[in-house]
Amino acid sequence: MEWIRPEDAGYDEARTLFNAMIDRRPAVIAQCSSAADIREALAYGRQHGLEIAVRSGGHSVAGMSMNDGGLVIDVRGLKDITVDPQARTATVGGGATWGEFDRAAQPYGLAVTGGRVSTTGVSGFTLGGGSGWMDRGWGLACDNLVSVNLVTAAGEEATASAGENPELFWALHGGGGNFGVATSLTFKMYDVGEQVLCGLMLWPLGQARDVARAYRDFVPASPEALGSCLVTLIAPPEEFVPAELQGKPALGLVVVYTGDPEEGREAVRPLRSLQPAADIVGPRPYADFQCMLDDAPGQLNYWTADYHDEFPDAALDVFLRFGEALPHESSQMLLAPWGGRAGRVDPASTPMARRTAQWITHPFAVWQDPAQTAEAIGWAKGFRRDIAPYASGGVYLNFIGHEGQERIMAAFGPENYARLARIKRDFDPDNIFRGNQNILPAAGEPVETEGAIAH
Template identity: 75%
Template sequence: MKWVRPGDSDYDEARTVFNAMIDRRPAVIAQCATAGDVRSALMYARENHLEVAVRSGGHSVAGMSLNDGGLVIDVRPMKQISFDPQSRTATVGGGVTWGEFDRAGQRHGLATTGGRVSTTGVSGFTLGGGSGWLERSWGLACDNLVSVDLVTASGEEMTASADENRELFWALHGGGGNFGVATSFTFRLHDVGQELLCGLLLWPIDAAREAALACRDYLPTAPAGLGGALACLVAPPEEFVPAGLQGKPALGAVAVYAGDPAEAEQSMRPLRGLAPAVDIIAPRPYADFQCMLDDQPGQLNYWSADYHDDFPDDAVDIFLDYGRRLPHESSQLLLVPWGGAVAKADAVLTPMARRDATWVTHPFTLWQDPARTEDAIGWAKGFRRDIAAFTSGGVYLNFIGNEGQDRIRAAFGEENYARLAQTKRNYDPENVFHGNQNILPAAAEPVAH
């Protein structure tokens, strides 16, 4: 284990996370390569009365991967990756990113639902549920878990699976990093082959309403093998984009089909038939597709999200209106179709509520000039305010920052939250792991006299 402290030459690099708005200065960063290192770091934090944060990919938009004046358990050195094509499983360390996972799987033509940005850490993404392009085919990342190894607040090394510590395993299907430091994950894998049909369509946003309505009508009923999203974005300065559209707001449709190539062509025909100005849907390796929308690190970030049971014409108009007013060329506004395997997952296997939502909206705000911060955050909050009449009350926590206990409870519902709180009391009664979408430990039962 390596200890990194203020004054060390690598301290600033070690405390840098994806969101450049976050500038926190831990007293010490423990770069842990083993479960034993994690246990030692937790003991050090306890002995020195230090708050604890846990860092993997560092993509928490609220900066929950860091703290000020405390200890950060950095699991990025845990980079072991093992794929078993015969059992169709993969076991990876807690510091692996989805880009690393997907590249390793591509050699075997195998994958599981992973992050839409390749630098996202496997750990936080999966523990928070794991919404990705392949979710309509195979469910969320957490639905594909076989087991999780972790170190609890007391320093105990445990394995959670369907056969071992089952209540803890249930809580790890979306309950986040509340219950321990995950050191290893084993996933079920699925065939993606050497290439699959995937890519991007673009329309100028001022001529996109008809396409948006058609996509809105088609995507929820499309074959489960078709994953993707509608995205308002600024068209990039790339050769495949007409010169008149480059740098202008556009409506995009991201599409990927996990399944038979002949069915893929048929499933995408309704989208490709909407006269897009850009059509770069083509066969390509899944691992390459996963990098297509990667954002440049070092930008300022603010995100939020909501669930929708339906998305009427008036909601589409609000979506497109905000898409015309993106605060920066890196900002995006996503409308993600759920359904398929996401909705079919057995509700008793995960604490996440309202997985039958039809849509998820996700204002994904990135900008570079700190002087624009108020306007950029105001744009995202304004969208949430104006779309509120069409929301269902649920939320996917990996898509939001620090928005309070009401939003956390909305993600699980009261019954599941109460059950999670009991699990939290069993494994972290002192709330050592509170640098997250925090589930408060249930109050101890009064002692009878």
Template identity: 75%
Template sequence: MQWVRPDDAGYDEARTLFNAMIDRRPAVIAQCTDAADVREALAMARKHGLEVAVRSGGHSVAGMSMIDGGLVVDVRPMKRISFDAESRTATVGGGVTWGEFDRAGQELGLATTGGRVTTTGVSGFTLGGGSGWLDRAWGLACDNLVSVDLVTASGNEVTASATENPELFWALHGGGGNFGVATSFTFNLHDVGPEVFCGLLLWPADAARDAALAFRDYVHSSPEALGANLVGVIAPPEDFVPAQMHGKPALAMVIVHAGSVEEGREAVRPLQELAPAADILAPRPYAEFQGMLDDEPGQFNYWSADYHDQFPDEAVDVFLDYGKTLPHESSQLLLAPWGGAAARVDPASTPMARRTSRWVSHPFALWRDPAQTEEAIGWARGFRRDIAAFTSGGVYLNFIGHEGQDRIKAAFGAENYARLARLKGEYDPENVFRGNQNIQPATAEPAAP
């Protein structure tokens, strides 16, 4: 255990998060190497009446893994990674990132659904559900869970699986960090590589509509092994991009295929035939693809999201219009198809509502100049306002910040939220773990007089 306090040399580095908008100063950061350290940290918080936040990857856009004046349980030192090729499972510590996970699995040609950038933490991503490039092929990250080890608010160590604490295991399939500090995860794995067909297609804004409509019409009939997202971007000044497109709005398709390279070429061909201005699809190691869209650190972030059961032409037009007005060269507007394995789960197996939604839209505002904050947040909120007529009412919580309790309840539905609240009342009745998309603990009914 390492305690990091405001006067220590590493304090500022230890409290820095992915989102540069967040500048919080905890009283102490407990850098934990195992479950015993977590127990000690939570006991310290109870003794001194400190509020608690839990940090793994630090990618929460709302900064939920950092707190002013409280205690941060930092599990990043928990870096154990163990692969079992025979059982096709992997067990990883609560501080592992998806880049570390994927690079370790690359050697065995095995992976599971991971984050869309390598710096995302396995823990928060998975507990929030876990939508990645290949969720149509493999399901969400939480769908691939075998077990989770937790330390509860009272300091107890528990394991949740299909056979051990199954109700808690259900809650951890999207219920977030409401029930304890996750110290270890075991996942089922899938074959990937050693190389996959992957990369990027790019169109200028004036040629984007036909490509976007064709993508929408094709992707849900395409092989489930095809992970393809539509992304509004600013064309980068790279050699593979025509010079006349540099720095201008463009439409990208980010593509990866989970099967063989030959199968990937065939699945992607209908998209390549749409005459992109740039095409960098090629065989690459899966772990290399996972890092292709990593964002530079130190940027301001504001995200939101919505589910869609359909995405008609009018919705495509809204998407494209906002793709032409990105507030910064790092900003993106993402449209991700759901379906396939992610939609075939038994609705009762996870608390996440509307798993059969066909699309997720995700305005992803990034910028560097604080003076641009109002414009950037206004852009993301404006997209949500103008796309609202085509939304289904659901939301994927990993894609949003603090947007109120109604949005949290919409992610689960009334029945699932009530069930989660009962579990919260059992495992964390004092709401110690409230630095998250918070589920309020249900209180016991008063006894009859």
């Protein structure tokens, strides 16, 4: 393990996160490469009364994986990835990114629902639920967990699975990093073969209303093997984009079909019939597709989100109105479908409320000049205000920053939150792990947690 302090040469690099709005200075960063390192770091933090944050991919938009004056447990050294093609499972270290995981699984033609960009950390993404391109076909990432190994607040190594610490396992299906530091996660995997049909289509905003309506009406009956997302963006200056569209607001449609590419061509045919101005949908390895929308780090970010049970024309009008007024060329407005397998899980199997939501809106404010901060955040908040009549309540917490305890409660609902609070009390009664969408420990004494023992 390496301890990095403010006077050390690598300190600034070690504390840098994806969101450039976050500029925090911890007292010490513990770069860990084993569960033993994590135990040692936790003991040090508790001995010295330091606030503790856990850093993996560093994609928390609110900077929850960094703090001021405390200890950061950096688990990026835990990157071991093992794929079992016969069992169709994979075990991945808690410090790996989705790009690393997808690259390791690609030679076996296997994958699982992952982040929409490759630089997101596997553990934080999954423990927060894990919404990606293949929600409708494969469910969320957390729905595909077989087990999680973690180090608890007490410094014990524990395994959570359906048969071992089942209450803790339930909590890790969306309850975030409230219960320990994940050292490895084991997933059920799915076939993607050597290539999938995937890519991007673009239309000028003059066609956006008709295309958006057609897409909304198309999704519910579309194959669940087809992942997609509607997005407004500034068309990039790329060769595949017509010159007259480059640098202008456009409507985009991202698609990926995780079956036979020929079947995929038939699946997207109704969308291609809408005559996109640009179309780079074609066969490519799934791991390559997962990198297509990667954003460069170093930009300022503010995100928020809402669930929707339906998305009427009036909601589409709000979506497009704000999509035409992006605050910066890097900003985007996303409309992602849920439904399918993501909505068919037993409601009692995860703490996440409103799993039957059909859509998620996700204003993705990204900008570079700090002088534009008020405008960019105001744009995202303005969209939430105007879309509120069409929202169904609840929220996917990985898509938002610090928006208050009320939003955390809405993500789980009162009964699930109370259950999470009891599990939090049992595994982290002192709320050591509070650098997250925090669940407050329930009152009362922790109960004995059978199976949560060192191994």
